Amino acid sequence: MPDHTLRRDDDKISAxxxxxxxxxxxxxxxxxxxxxxxxxxxxxxxxxMYRRYANKGDLCMDLMKENFQDLQDSVRHYLENAGSISVKEKLFAVFKKQLYFLERHSRLFETIHSFSTSTCESAKTNFYEAPPYVFMHTLIRSLLEEAIRAEAARPVNADFTAHTLMASINPKVYIFLKKEKGYTTDEIIDNFSRTFLEPLFF
Incomplete structure (x- = not known):
């Protein structure tokens, strides 16, 4: 059987x-x-099944790819058309998009994260090395570096800060804040901005 036929059949099975x-x-x-x-x-x-996906973490990661592409396209479109908006506003807008995205897909993210950090079973792609995480981290780091160069933000370690900002919106924490503490998504966004983002800027 030709290779392209096998690939097509594999794609159909995965789909x-x-x-x-x-x-x-x-x-x-x-x-x-x-x-x-x-x-x-x-x-x-x-x-x-198991040749393609070792566990639900792997499954969720693939399931998220198309959804994440929508977020990535939305963020890129926003930044391309942001014009003279300040870096601070851009960073706030990017995190707002990410938090709303997390709200829509929090259960999938929680599963991906739990499998990637489990000691007994791990996803084939580490959560922190996966393209969605790398894309957002790189983008946030770049915006921070831009703000630091413009002397609009404090001279923090942009790489470290980008990781810690993303860690602060861990899916499990987000779900806890929503379900156990009763915060709305907008309240989480507001508190996240005032607690983590505002102090970075002059």
């Missing part, structure tokens, strides 16, 4: 698995769906 996963997650919740259930519903063998 079927991801579509089934998204449907089951929406219906039952991420934490209540097993890998076995996904494979059975998608009508693929367990071996086929």
């Amino acid at each position: 079927s698995i991801l579509q089934t996963t998204e449907s089951l997650f929406s219906k039952y919740g991420v934490e209540n769906v097993s890998m076995h259930q996904i494979a059975k519903t998608a009508k693929v063998g367990q071996g086929t």
